[in-house]
Amino acid sequence: MLRMPQFELVQPSTVDEAVRALAECPGALVVAGGTDLVPNLKHELFTPPRVVSLAAIAELRGIRRESDGSLSLGAMTPLAEVAESELVRSQAPALAQACSLIAGPQLRSMGTLGGNVMLDTRCQWYNQTYFWRQALGFCMKKDGAVCHVVKGGKNCVAAASNDSAPALMTLGASLDVAAASGRRALAIDDFWVADGIYNKQVARDELVTRIRVPATGAGHRGAYGKLRDRGSIDFPLLGVAVRLELDAQGAVAQADVVVTALAAQPKRITKVAEALAGTKPGTAAFDAAVEAVGALAHKQCKPLPNIPGDADYRREMVPVYVRRTLQAAARREGPVHHV
Ligand SMILES: Cc1cc2nc3c(=O)[nH]c(=O)nc-3n(C[C@H](O)[C@H](O)[C@H](O)COP(=O)(O)OP(=O)(O)OC[C@H]3O[C@@H](n4cnc5c(N)ncnc54)[C@H](O)[C@@H]3O)c2cc1C
Ligand code: SF4
Numbered sequence: 415m416l417r418m419p420q421f422e423l424v425q426p427s428t429v430d431e432a433v434r435a436l437a438e439c440p441g442a443l444v445v446a447g448g449t450d451l452v453p454n455l456k457h458e459l460f461t462p463p464r465v466v467s468l469a470a471i472a473e474l475r476g477i478r479r480e481s482d483g484s485l486s487l488g489a490m491t492p493l494a495e496v497a498e499s500e501l502v503r504s505q506a507p508a509l510a511q512a513c514s515l516i517a518g519p520q521l522r523s524m525g526t527l528g529g530n531v532m533l534d535t536r537c538q539w540y541n542q543t544y545f546w547r548q549a550l551g552f553c554m555k556k557d558g559a560v561c562h563v564v565k566g567g568k569n570c571v572a573a574a575s576n577d578s579a580p581a582l583m584t585l586g587a588s589l590d591v592a593a594a595s596g597r598r599a600l601a602i603d604d605f606w607v608a609d610g611i612y613n614k615q616v617a618r619d620e621l622v623t624r625i626r627v628p629a630t631g632a633g634h635r636g637a638y639g640k641l642r643d644r645g646s647i648d649f650p651l652l653g654v655a656v657r658l659e660l661d662a663q664g665a666v667a668q669a670d671v672v673v674t675a676l677a678a679q680p681k682r683i684t685k686v687a688e689a690l691a692g693t694k695p696g697t698a699a700f701d702a703a704v705e706a707v708g709a710l711a712h713k714q715c716k717p718l719p720n721i722p723g724d725a726d727y728r729r730e731m732v733p734v735y736v737r738r739t740l741q742a743a744a745r746r747e748g749p750v751h752h753v
Pocket of ligand 2: 538611
């Protein structure tokens with residue numbers, strides 16, 4: 415049986431108390447729903463002296479529409495609530511769809527949006543028990559000095575595997591971040607660091623308090639596509655978030671595609687807007703442009719053997735999921751996945 419390491423549990427009821435509890439104990443960690451942190455504690459990937467629970471902080475919960483039409487989602491909002499929210503489904507369909515495909519129903523009830531944004535990177539050589547990792551001499555993300563994915567590699571390439579992240583990137587979201595030293599806003603595009611050991615610009619003693627999604631209009635279309643082993647529960651082998659903005663004539667004015675589960679940060683595919691601009695969904699020109707975007711994504715995405723699933727197969731599935739997810743968004747459908 416895997417046991418939890420010992421730690422002090424602190425249960426603040428305000429954000430200020432929480433950030434103080436983090437600041438006064440170096441190495442302390444936050445727990446939200448615990449659906450990722452608890453298995454990681456049992457695997458001895460983290461051995462914090464203190465764990466600060468966010469469960470009793472009321473201001474971290476709930477979804478609301480602000481006066482400028484933007485959405486404000488509390489970090490402690492359960493994934494199931496994000497997935498089912500009419501506000502999110504209508505204004506940010508890619509986010510609702512991504513959250514609807516995270517893990518399984520029980521985990522979506524426990525797991526939170528903030529915990530998903532802050533999810534640790536994943537690797538098949540790392541998400542293992544201490545005994546398993548020890549047998550291999552560990553690796554540089556935890557307790558060791560080598561990388562088993564890139565032989566001789568100097569950087570950890572564990573994969574960003576949080577499904578909400580690419581959707582939030584296509585939506586131009588930002589994070590409200592609190593620390594003992596003050597509060598700040600951070601654009602999700604500035605959140606990432608290309609280092610699988612810790613891929614975030616939010617430090618361990620900081621809290622994500624809210625996730626903000628700018629207003630979208632009538633021409634907004636979004637969808638999420640996910641490749642995974644078992645349709646009912648698995649982490650992504652690939653995640654594809656897309657955004658289309660249609661003008662008054664129904665032609666594409668703006669477009670964005672972000673792919674995740676590749677390396678430490680999700681990848682925005684370049685030249686997508688140029689390829690799709692001016693085409694109208696439902697026409698041969700749009701279909702040809704979608705085909706071209708799939709080819710761009712195939713060229714730009716090179717999955718590694720960091721997470722389970724054959725890397726060559728995952729690469730061949732990139733254009734398939736990009737095409738299907740773009741077409742689903744155009745038809746106001748999605749998510750794209752197999753069950
Ligand atoms: C079987 C299984 C399948 C899963 N499948 C998926 C999947 O398909 N896709 C996916 O994305 N995830 C998946 N997960 C992971 C996890 O369930 C989700 O990512 C969930 O959203 C994590 O949220 P949580 O509230 O449980 O986070 P926790 O486990 O509580 O925390 C996760 C990390 O975030 C930090 N943290 C949490 N909240 C905050 C905050 N507000 N501010 C700062 N730091 C914070 C914690 O310190 C910790 O490092 C799966 C987990 C399991 C066990
Ligand atoms: S990518 Fe390399 S260093 Fe990073 S977790 Fe995997 S094996 Fe370890």
